[in-house]
Amino acid sequence: MYMNWYSVLNGRKVFEGMLKRNVVTWTSLLTGYIQAGVLLDVMSLFFRMRAEGVWPNPFTFSSVLSVVASQVWLLLHCVCVQFSDEMYAKCGLLVEEARVVFCRMETRDMVSWNTLMAGLVLNGRDLEALKLFHDSRSSITMLTESTYSTVIKLCANLKHLGLARQLHSSVLKRGFHSYGNVMTALMDAYSKAGQLDKALDIFLLMSGSQNVVSWTAMINGCIQNGDIPLAAALFSRMREDGVAPNDLTYSTILTVSEASFPPQSHAQVIKTNYECTPIVGTALMVSYSKLCGTEEALSIFKMIDQKDVVSWSAMLTCYAQAGDCNGATNAFIKMSMHGLKPNEFTISSAIDACASPAAGVDLGRQFHAISIRHRCHYALCVSSALVSMYARKGSIENAQCVFEKQTDRDLVSGNSMLSGYAQHGYNQKALDVFRQMEVEGIEMDGLTFLSVIMGCTHAGLVEEGKWKEKDEVRKLMDTKKVKKEAGCSWIQIKNKVHFFIASDKSHPLSEQIYAKLRSMTAKLKQEGYCPDTSFVLHDVAEDQKEAMLAMHSERLVLAFGLIAIPPGAPLHIFKNLRGVRGRPYSDENGL
Structure with a gap:
């Protein structure tokens, strides 16, 4: 409060009187000094924060980098690299600054190419990183371990099986198959492309050099491909081989939906004291939300020590899945009060909650405005949630407006628009969306066909006696585990x-x-x-x-x-x- 009113002295007194300071309070203090124009003390406060053992987050770096001189930028660059590549890349301002510096460089070595590619990949800008990789091939002939690891990661993200195979061949030819991080990245790429057997072959070839990262990647691959028994067997074998699971391992196991898995894993989590960490606590919260409801999820959420935007977003998702728009709205407000900026996943979860029967369309419109203010309304998860919310609320014109502005569409937005048209009597438009989904190559599910049948029936386009086809659609829905929303x-x-x-x-x-x-x-x-x-x-x-x-x-x-x-x-x-x-x-x- 004091810092917002530029009363730096009073704000500093309150800060110094605090018994416990975290990254949020430190960032607030630094931001207050910057806003007040007291720039000379910013860097000393920043390094004092590090000396007291408080880890800066991306918001801290963004605030400090907005005002410091270029020489200090280089110093901060060193600090970021010292902390971790992920911290460096997650700060969007740093990636943009790195791109500017990179473009101005007269000569570029492999380190500069790798640094920028890694930053782009860790920020989800995989296509840009792929283009950069192709550009680098004209200047750099010898690839390094870091290059292989980064490019294979973007193959995994893009599910680019062809390029992954090419890189795998290159890895074997150049002798990089002895590097654990490269082989683990290959395992992940094959798993995400649906080639679980190939991933398992690579994992077995790593016998003797497998670490917690490779074990976790293999378990995660099994879960992603639906082989839960193999994931459970690997998890047991991992501990038998003396490899202790870490927080990422537990958070991976906790994503399994089988009713017996999360409670067993929870008992082990308690023994290892990972329960209060954000990554494990969030995964545990989501698991219990599916099995027991929002009350259990909320009790676990309260136990998390340092709640980040991912934890808050997950809690909003729990409320949305339960149709509790009031709980989601209150959580969103509390998150903002804690000084955390919502991302596209936070806002899409809040909009999903607004699609519940008890929520009013005005609340959905407010979150639509919030998404525009935070410049994330064009994100696919947000726009798809908006289409679904408006269609469910009967605001077909608004749903259509958002749908038509989508540059990229997925199954969620297609199904939402299709069912919205069908339920409100726009039968020809429903069929048009169905054909458009076919043209765009969107893989359809039972809900898609159910909406089409509904639209055709309302339009009088279904002949009598087609009950056999209806039964086939029902079987498809059962196979895909798709359930029609009960009226x-x-x-x-x-x-x-x-x-x-x-x-x-x-x-x-x-x-x-x-x-x-x-x-x-x-x-x-x-x-x-x-x-x-x-x-x-x-x-x-x-x-x-x-x-x-x-x-x-x-x-x-x-x-x-x-x-x-x-x-x-x-x-x-x-x-x-x-x-x-x-x-x-x-x-x-x-x-």
């Missing part, structure tokens, strides 16, 4: 939300609700009502179709509302899917 309706009475699904009998007033429902149906038929069974997409008899319509979630919530709300009061009914076409029911019909 539900709800009403809020006295600050309590009452949810209903079709044929729901879980409500305490279930008997009265169904009695009211029978009364409503009888009165409707007296007035000449005839059920439109074309909405029932099941191959059953007509009387069964009528029964299904009679127990629709909207009817159940309507019957409950007529029981629970005084006569004449308005009924506000909500549902998560597209509303039924036709004349709505109302209390005015004498029901």
Whole structure:
């Protein structure tokens, strides 16, 4: 607070009076000095921070580098390299500065090429790094261990199997197969390209020189390719061979969704005291969220000592998966209060939470504005989340606007736009999106085909008797583990939300609700009502179709509302899917 008001003296007094200082408080102090123009003390404070054992983060470096002279930049460069290549590369300003310096160099050696390539790869700019590698081949003929390691990493990120094979051949010819980091990178590249057998062959060839990094990479490859039994066997064998798992190993194992795995791993994590570290704590939190819910995840989240943006983003994801928009919003606010800047994954998780039935579209629009302010609205995960959120909320025009601006599309955005069109009656547009996904080579799943069938059915494009094809799509969905979102309706009475699904009998007033429902149906038929069974997409008899319509979630919530709300009061009914076409029911019909 004091530093924001440029009261450096008062802010310094508060800082010096703190019993415990972390990287956030140090960065706040440095930023305050910079904003106040007191630049002479910035570097001395920076090195004092290091002397007291506090590790700078990318925000610390970015703040300091924004004002220091070029000579000090070189000194900071040395400090960054001393800390780690990853810390250097993760500071985006440093990468851009490195590119400028690199372009001005009259002669470039392999070290300068490697440094810039490594920075680009660690920042996720793999295509730029690949281009740089091809450019380097005209000036540099001899590749180094560092070059191989970096370029193979970008092959893994891009799943570029062809280049990985070429580099593997070059590694063998030039004798770099004895370098553990190069072979581990090759293992990772083959695993990510789906060549698990090839990765395992390389791992076995490393026998005797395998370390915790190579063991972890092989276990991770097995998990990514769905071979959980082999991953479990390797994890056990690793410890039998006397290689102690580290935090990365445990965080990898904890991603396994089998119910028995995380609790067993958790017991080992407690013994090794990794539970409070950000990387393991975050992985543990995500695992328990899937198995036990957000309460267990939150209890683990509170145990993490130094929560970073990844930990906060994971907690938001847990809330989003549970459909808890309030929890996600509160977590986002608390994260900002702790001085952490959200990234694209944080914001996409918050937007996903806004897609839940209980959230209003205005909240989603606010996070859309936040994404624009942080300049991450064009990130694929954010734009796909926006398409999904707007489509679920019925704001098709906004969903379409975001969808059309996407320069690159994935299955999530395609499915969201397709199902949004289908649910809201834009059947031809739904088919157009489906064809567009085919042209763009997006691999489709059961949800894609389900949305297409829904759109075709609403448009009257599906012939009668095509139930065999429908069953095949259902089998495909089961194979892909795709589940159609269950339709539900709800009403809020006295600050309590009452949810209903079709044929729901879980409500305490279930008997009265169904009695009211029978009364409503009888009165409707007296007035000449005839059920439109074309909405029932099941191959059953007509009387069964009528029964299904009679127990629709909207009817159940309507019957409950007529029981629970005084006569004449308005009924506000909500549902998560597209509303039924036709004349709505109302209390005015004498029901």
